[in-house]
Amino acid sequence: MLTPVTAGVDGSAESFAAAEWAAREAVRRERPLLLLHARNWHPHRADGGPADAAQRQLARQYLRRAEERVRRACPAAVLCDEQVEGPASVALLNAADRADLLVLGSRGLSGFTGFLVGSVALAVVAKAACPVVLVRAGEEAADEHLPAEAGDAEVGSVSGRTRQRDVVLGLDARDPSDEVIEFAFEAARLRGARLRILYAWQEPSAFELGPGDVALADKPQQAREWRGFLTAVLQAWRDKYPEVEVVECVPQDKASTALIGAASAAGLLVVGHRLAERPVGPRTGPVTHAVIHHVGCPVAVVPHT
Incomplete structure (x- = not known):
């Protein structure tokens, strides 16, 4: 069953x-x-x-x-x-x-x-x-769709046709979870929606730098490095879901701020949550906590180990 x-x-x-x-x-x-x-x-x-x-x-x-x-x-x-x-x-x-x-x-x-x-x-x-x-x-069901004119302008569709709002995935490219990525790709596939994958990065402090760190590069170069890294992480999933249109975003920003902004026009936001026993009881991480309190669209929290 x-x-x-x-x-x-x-x-x-x-x-x-x-x-x-x-x-x-x-x-x-x-x-x-x-x-x-x-x-x-x-x-x-x-x-x-x-x-x-x-x-x-x-x-x-x-x-x-x-x-x-x-x-x-x-x-x-x-x-x-x-x-x-x-x-x-x-x-x-x-x-x-x-x-x-x-x-x-x-x-x-x-x-x-x-x-x-x-x-x-x-x-x-x-x-x-x-x-x-x-x-x-x-x-409501209508909230999952872009207005007809917005969909037409973006994808050149026939007048009167609507398209699904994006599924947005907040991903930590440094520690990607297969469970979270697969949930987002499958959600986009089932909806016929575009999948917008966002990894927000910030410059580490001097104490966090190591040999060969991308932070040694200038900011445009860092963004290109992170985009290349994200693309490499996602390649196997693009191959598995060739029908899903994927947009990769690597803004320099706080993760919670970037996700709340990206989700303003989304049909679904997907974030991960690492299952762990904490001494102070069950808690969500700071990014998940922020988005579930401030994002207006449905939020999917996907557990992983």
């Missing part, structure tokens, strides 16, 4: 948007969609009491509403639903162990203060075994 694309549903507008996005992705991947609700967990409550019955009924309402929205927005999706007992982060992490992809909602605040990503979503992103996609409320 194929592992599902799983969407967490909690009755919020963000979770309903996540469910619709997950349905479209499930159809693209030819996988079933699982709508999952984690009920409140009370260790000292007797099973079968009135509170438990009320929670089950509320969960059923949330799942029914999500199902209705999915069937209207994406009738081709093959879906099922499930209720499980929390805590929510534990339930979602367990679901991630048997999912192809986990999709969660994140709440928007404003373009200046960023987006509110709750403690449950952060805990899941930090420890999930499968890729996790965070989706804002209001995300």
